Amino acid sequence: MAELSVKGLTKHFGGIAALNRVDLTVASGARHAIIGPNGAGKSTLFNLVAGELPPTEGQVYLGERNVTALPVYERANLGLGHTFQRNNLFMELSVFANVRLAVQHRLGINRHWFRPIGSFKQLEERTDEILRRVGLLGQRDRPVSALAYGQRRALEVGLALASEPRVLLLDEPTAGMSPAETTEMTGLIESLPESLTILIIEHDMDVIFNLAERITVLHYGQIISEGTPEQIRADQTVQEIYLGSEGLALSDGDGGEPGRG
Amino acid sequence: MENFIIQFLNGLVFSMLLFIMAGGLSIIFGQMNVINLSHGAFYLLGGYVGLTMVRQMGNFWLALLIAPLLVAILAVVIEHFLLRRLYGAHRHLEQVLLTFGLALIFSDLIQWNWGAYVQSVPPPELLSGHVPVFGLDFPIYRLSLIVFGVVLAAVLWLILERTRIGAIVRAGVSDAQLVSGLGINIHLVFAGVFAVGTALAALAGVIGAPVTTLYPGLDFEILILTVVVVVVGGLGTLKGAFAGALVIGMADTLGKAYISEFSLFLIFAVMAIILLLRPSGLFGLEGIGT
Amino acid sequence: MTAVDTPLLRVRGWVSRRRPWFLAALGLAAIVWPYLASAIKPFYLSLTIDILIFAIFAMSLDLLLGYTGLPSFGHAAFFGLGAYVLAYIASRSDLALNLTSNLLVTLPVVMLVTAVVALIIGFFALRTSGIYFLMITLAFAQMLFSIAIRWSGVTGGSDGLPGVARPTVGVGPLSYSFGSRTSFYFLVLLFFVGSYWALRRIVNSPFGWTLRGIRENEHRMQALGVRTFRYKMAAFAISGAFGGLAGMLFAYYLRGASPEMLHWSTSGEVLIMLIIGGPGTLIGPMLGAGIIRGFSLLISSYTERWETLMGLLFIAFVLYAPQGIVGMLRQKEKEPDG
Numbered sequence: 017m018a019e020l021s022v023k024g025l026t027k028h029f030g031g032i033a034a035l036n037r038v039d040l041t042v043a044s045g046a047r048h049a050i051i052g053p054n055g056a057g058k059s060t061l062f063n064l065v066a067g068e069l070p071p072t073e074g075q076v077y078l079g080e081r082n083v084t085a086l087p088v089y090e091r092a093n094l095g096l097g098h099t100f101q102r103n104n105l106f107m108e109l110s111v112f113a114n115v116r117l118a119v120q121h122r123l124g125i126n127r128h129w130f131r132p133i134g135s136f137k138q139l140e141e142r143t144d145e146i147l148r149r150v151g152l153l154g155q156r157d158r159p160v161s162a163l164a165y166g167q168r169r170a171l172e173v174g175l176a177l178a179s180e181p182r183v184l185l186l187d188e189p190t191a192g193m194s195p196a197e198t199t200e201m202t203g204l205i206e207s208l209p210e211s212l213t214i215l216i217i218e219h220d221m222d223v224i225f226n227l228a229e230r231i232t233v234l235h236y237g238q239i240i241s242e243g244t245p246e247q248i249r250a251d252q253t254v255q256e257i258y259l260g261s262e263g264l265a266l267s268d269g270d271g272g273e274p275g276r277g
Numbered sequence: 278m279e280n281f282i283i284q285f286l287n288g289l290v291f292s293m294l295l296f297i298m299a300g301g302l303s304i305i306f307g308q309m310n311v312i313n314l315s316h317g318a319f320y321l322l323g324g325y326v327g328l329t330m331v332r333q334m335g336n337f338w339l340a341l342l343i344a345p346l347l348v349a350i351l352a353v354v355i356e357h358f359l360l361r362r363l364y365g366a367h368r369h370l371e372q373v374l375l376t377f378g379l380a381l382i383f384s385d386l387i388q389w390n391w392g393a394y395v396q397s398v399p400p401p402e403l404l405s406g407h408v409p410v411f412g413l414d415f416p417i418y419r420l421s422l423i424v425f426g427v428v429l430a431a432v433l434w435l436i437l438e439r440t441r442i443g444a445i446v447r448a449g450v451s452d453a454q455l456v457s458g459l460g461i462n463i464h465l466v467f468a469g470v471f472a473v474g475t476a477l478a479a480l481a482g483v484i485g486a487p488v489t490t491l492y493p494g495l496d497f498e499i500l501i502l503t504v505v506v507v508v509v510g511g512l513g514t515l516k517g518a519f520a521g522a523l524v525i526g527m528a529d530t531l532g533k534a535y536i537s538e539f540s541l542f543l544i545f546a547v548m549a550i551i552l553l554l555r556p557s558g559l560f561g562l563e564g565i566g567t
Numbered sequence: 568m569t570a571v572d573t574p575l576l577r578v579r580g581w582v583s584r585r586r587p588w589f590l591a592a593l594g595l596a597a598i599v600w601p602y603l604a605s606a607i608k609p610f611y612l613s614l615t616i617d618i619l620i621f622a623i624f625a626m627s628l629d630l631l632l633g634y635t636g637l638p639s640f641g642h643a644a645f646f647g648l649g650a651y652v653l654a655y656i657a658s659r660s661d662l663a664l665n666l667t668s669n670l671l672v673t674l675p676v677v678m679l680v681t682a683v684v685a686l687i688i689g690f691f692a693l694r695t696s697g698i699y700f701l702m703i704t705l706a707f708a709q710m711l712f713s714i715a716i717r718w719s720g721v722t723g724g725s726d727g728l729p730g731v732a733r734p735t736v737g738v739g740p741l742s743y744s745f746g747s748r749t750s751f752y753f754l755v756l757l758f759f760v761g762s763y764w765a766l767r768r769i770v771n772s773p774f775g776w777t778l779r780g781i782r783e784n785e786h787r788m789q790a791l792g793v794r795t796f797r798y799k800m801a802a803f804a805i806s807g808a809f810g811g812l813a814g815m816l817f818a819y820y821l822r823g824a825s826p827e828m829l830h831w832s833t834s835g836e837v838l839i840m841l842i843i844g845g846p847g848t849l850i851g852p853m854l855g856a857g858i859i860r861g862f863s864l865l866i867s868s869y870t871e872r873w874e875t876l877m878g879l880l881f882i883a884f885v886l887y888a889p890q891g892i893v894g895m896l897r898q899k900e901k902e903p904d905g
Contacts, residue, residue, distance in 0.1 A: 066790070087789075088789045088790055089789045089790075089791075089792050089793055089794050089795075090792075092789070092790055092791060092792030093792040098790050100787075100790075104784065104786065104787045104790070105784065105787065106779075106780055106783035106784050106787065107783060107784070108783055109779060109780075109783055113776065113779075116776070117776060117777070117780045117788070117791065118791050120773045120776065120777070121777075121791050121792055121793050122792075125773045126773050126774060126777045126793065126798070127773075127774060128772055128773045128774060129769055129772050129773075129774035129775070129801070129805075130765075130768050130769060130772055131768075131772055131773075132768065132771050132772065133771055133772055133773050133775070133776055134771075136773070139773075175787070175791070179791055179792060306698075312698055312701070312702065359882065359886070362886060363885070363886075369638070369697065369698050369701070370632075370638050370701075370838070370842070371842070371885045373638075373640065373698075373701060374835065374838060374839060374842060374881060374885050375881075375882055375885045375886070377835045377838075377881065378877075378878040378879070378880075378881030378882040378885065379878065379882070380878075381832065381835075381874050381875070381877060381878035381881070382874070382875045382878035382879065384874070385872060385874035385875045385878070386875060389871075389872065497831060501705070501706060501709045501831075504702045504705060504706055505706050507702070508699065508702050508703060508706065512698070512699070538717060538718060541710055541713045541714065541717070542710075544710075545706065545707070545710045548703075548706065549691050552691055552694060552695065552703065553691065553694070556694050556695050556699075557695075557699070
């Protein structure tokens with residue numbers, strides 16, 4: 017069954033079509049990657065799916081439900097989680113408080129306005145559990161502004177996980193990471209429950225071919241190919257258009273900042 | 278009917294005054310990202326300086342030239358010693374509070390120097406008298422104020438759209454970094470823009486004084502209406518300032534004439550409705566000032 | 568981060584280690600103060616009442632600015648509205664039941680009316696953000712100011728509504744009036760402590776943390792599924808209600824409501840209190856209220872030009888202490904070099 021699908025999705029910026037009649041179906045529990053050169057429309061696709069931008073045309077479905085007209089927060093409440101390419105965190109709050117914000121919404125206790133937050137035992141336990149899963153328990157009480165870059169990326173994922181989504185959109189989770197941090201992040205993504213549907217944008221081909229079961233290739237806002245990693249590797253068009261050019265940055269050289277921490 | 282025409286003309290007069298004010302406020306905001314709450318005080322200061330000059334020298338036209346110039350010099354001093362220290366994306370509140378403090382100081386010192394009573398200013402000889410409009414007398418001075426407002430709008434528009442300085446200012450509205458990247462001295466631009474914007478307020482004060490008279494508290498009244506104008510019209514564009522000034526100037530004048538107790542409701546109802554439909558004003562640039 | 572040894576921090580550490588003792592001493596001082604002040608100079612007691620009321624007002628704005636990140640320049644609207652609602656009730660005929668001066672009647676009515684008006688203003692203002700929000704709140708407050716001036720049949724015009732008696736509690740013969748200055752001081756003190764306690768509880772609740780999340784990153788809160796508009800509305804209503812409470816107390820204190828309470832200089836004054844003390848701390852705004860009110864009442868008895876001096880004080884604080892007193896203490900802790 018399709019957990020997430022888009023039909024005829026189109027987005028124009030001014031006169032330019034950033035995305036042109038894209039159809040995409042992501043199966044339940046899939047590890048589905050979107051690749052494509054810069055400017056291919058990957059981020060636009062994510063923004064349309066998450067509801068950050070309204071589409072010019074087309075629909076977005078979560079399961080059977082047409083969510084095209086729904087705002088960001090309603091899509092989130094229907095089970096759509098989202099990490100951001102550029103860290104999008106609560107910078108002056110502690111790591112713990114960051115994740116707790118997601119958990120407290122998930123537990124539906126935000127409207128308690130006169131009861132101390134410390135009195136919700138389940139809240140603390142679930143928050144610590146998420147922190148353990150993303151390896152940030154040791155950083156629990158530090159403000160986000162004091163975290164290393166890779167740790168912030170992990171916190172991004174932690175925030176998304178804390179909402180217990182059905183579908184998780186990962187927007188370049190390893191961008192700007194050192195090789196060691198990339199390995200850690202890949203391990204983290206691999207460890208996510210199988211029932212979770214994951215759609216991922218990523219530049220690092222090692223990460224993609226490690227994680228993905230299915231790959232969609234975008235070029236100039238259109239899908240030019242879709243298939244298993246083996247099929248994509250073998251695909252002539254993809255080779256020419258994508259892998260031959262700047263692409264296939266096989267991660268070791270450029271790609272990442274030198275490690276920190 | 279005749280009465281309505283007179284009120285309509287009065288509305289245009291007031292709209293033009295508001296436009297000159299709002300144009301100044303909007304240019305300063307668009308370029309420097311600063312909401313200048315002492316803008317109303319500069320109107321009053323311009324008006325009083327003009328008044329003194331008219332009384333001392335008996336020459337309205339000289340006052341029209343000198344008063345904005347003096348206020349502009351004051352603005353450059355303020356920009357250089359105070360405002361400059363607070364530039365930055367997340368310092369809106371501090372800028373607002375700084376200009377608020379300045380507004381308090383000016384309002385107090387103006388009252389100290391010029392007194393706490395209402396002072397009227399005679400229009401210049403050349404433009405005194407009335408002309409018949411649909412059988413009713415209408416002051417020539419007010420008619421010429423409408424003309425002046427339209428001409429000024431056209432001149433400002435031409436400067437902004439057709440000159441190099443205008444291009445720099447327009448670029449600064451969308452991207453201040455771009456401007457400094459082009460090797461233009463951004464501090465000079467800021468000082469200039471602040472001086473011009475403030476001089477516009479003082480200019481409005483001089484030419485508006487025969488219409489609004491001068492009294493303590495007018496600074497704040499005119500500031501609030503100007504703020505409403507830019508909220509309605511949209512920040513950072515001349516077109517917005519003009520459209521907003523027409524809407525609010527008319528609403529204020531006609532409201533006062535026909536439903537005097539509720540005229541303010543009219544203004545704020547207009548503002549509320551426009552905000553509901555267009556949160557960044559009639560011609561506002563999307564996402565500015567957030 | 569290593570803590571540095573500065574005199575300020577040493578004082579802070581000393582205080583926090585002895586918190587119970589410190590609080591007891593503070594409580595004792597607050598109880599003894601009215602008797603001491605009457606012996607020295609009764610003016611000091613009035614000054615204290617004034618400061619306590621403005622501290623409530625400043626804390627109410629802190630919920631908006633400090634915790635939710637909403638820079639309202641129109642908070643005087645609720646302060647003045649609370650005062651006018653009270654003065655209007657007080658001017659109604661009493662039916663000899665002590666209803667119109669009875670706190671049990673006036674307090675809920677005032678807080679309810681200001682909360683509702685806050686919701687109406689918030690409905691429009693909260694569609695915008697940043698500098699627009701600031702200007703729109705300023706404009707709405709000005710609307711109330713102009714109504715107060717022009718609708719003189721109800722508001723008394725520029726004279727305001729005088730003739731508010733000191734509050735009472737209880738019914739008929741069983742009522743008690745806070746008629747003396749000392750008893751009124753204790754009433755205000757009670758409201759001050761109660762407001763601080765209530766606001767402290769609110770900001771430490773899940774709701775309060777949601778507000779902090781909105782302050783830090785509203786977009787991310789929405790991405791987590793939070794309908795932020797509702798929470799901002801709620802914050803606006805609570806903040807307005809406490810602002811109304813402060814205004815009500817001030818009207819009891821001045822025995823009337825006046826349009827100056829709605830004036831933009833009142834909105835600016837309370838914002839400055841927050842900036843001076845440090846927004847988002849509740850304690851900071853209290854300190855700010857003490858400094859600003861103390862300064863303005865003291866200098867206004869010496870010079871006519873106190874507005875100029877206040878303006879200079881505002882500018883000095885904006886330029887030299889933008890993160891506030893409490894913020895400066897915290898800063899020292901975080902950055903040893905600073």
